Amino acid sequence: MNIVQLSLFAVAGVLLAIVVKKERPEYGILLSMVVCVCIFFSVAGRLSILTESVNRLRELAAMDKGYFRTILKMIGITYVAQFAVNLCKDAGYATIAAQIEMFSKLSILLLALPVIEAFLDLILTVAA
Amino acid sequence: MSVNMIFKIAAVGILVTILGQVLKHSGREEHAFLISLAGLVLVLLWVVPYIYELFTTVQTLFEL
Numbered sequence: 001m002n003i004v005q006l007s008l009f010a011v012a013g014v015l016l017a018i019v020v021k022k023e024r025p026e027y028g029i030l031l032s033m034v035v036c037v038c039i040f041f042s043v044a045g046r047l048s049i050l051t052e053s054v055n056r057l058r059e060l061a062a063m064d065k066g067y068f069r070t071i072l073k074m075i076g077i078t079y080v081a082q083f084a085v086n087l088c089k090d091a092g093y094a095t096i097a098a099q100i101e102m103f104s105k106l107s108i109l110l111l112a113l114p115v116i117e118a119f120l121d122l123i124l125t126v127a128a
Numbered sequence: 129m130s131v132n133m134i135f136k137i138a139a140v141g142i143l144v145t146i147l148g149q150v151l152k153h154s155g156r157e158e159h160a161f162l163i164s165l166a167g168l169v170l171v172l173l174w175v176v177p178y179i180y181e182l183f184t185t186v187q188t189l190f191e192l
Binding site: 020 | 130131133134137138140141142145148164168171175179181183185186187189190191
């Protein structure tokens with residue numbers, strides 16, 4: 001599914017959502033949710049190819065697998081959180097969106113902690 | 129699969145609106161509300177497994 005089909009699909013979804021949203025706002029949100037899910041599924045295949053090739057590059061550079069996995073987790077958390085946040089904002093519930101955003105930032109920070117510790121240990125060993 | 133899901137949901141939305149208007153004008157207010165509720169439940173039945181599938185794919189893809 002190339003970019004032209006994708007954008008046509010999205011525009012069709014938006015137009016339908018506008019038509020339905022006037023009388024029944026809940027269908028507009030459901031429609032936009034389904035459009036997002038369809039777009040993700042059409043792109044998901046390429047994402048796995050991306051992760052495999054980056055993995056191969058990582059093996060060439062003999063980098064530790066843990067770091068790459070944390071980066072991948074961060075991307076996953078950001079994607080899911082942004083999906084929920086923007087849906088809540090579309091529906092008009094900015095406070096709930098802010099809560100989700102806050103929690104996603106905290107969980108990413110939590111993920112980053114071990115990396116920071118490893119970095120500090122490295123500095124200490126070099127400096128001391 | 130993906131495109132006709134969009135049209136199905138839009139069709140249910142429009143149908144529920146029309147039925148609601150007809151029922152409202154014929155005086156049966158509570159039926160109109162029940163119809164819109166039924167339409168919403170139907171669409172939710174279609175959408176929720178779809179969303180669940182999305183989140184499981186994301187989990188496996190990003191190793192969450």
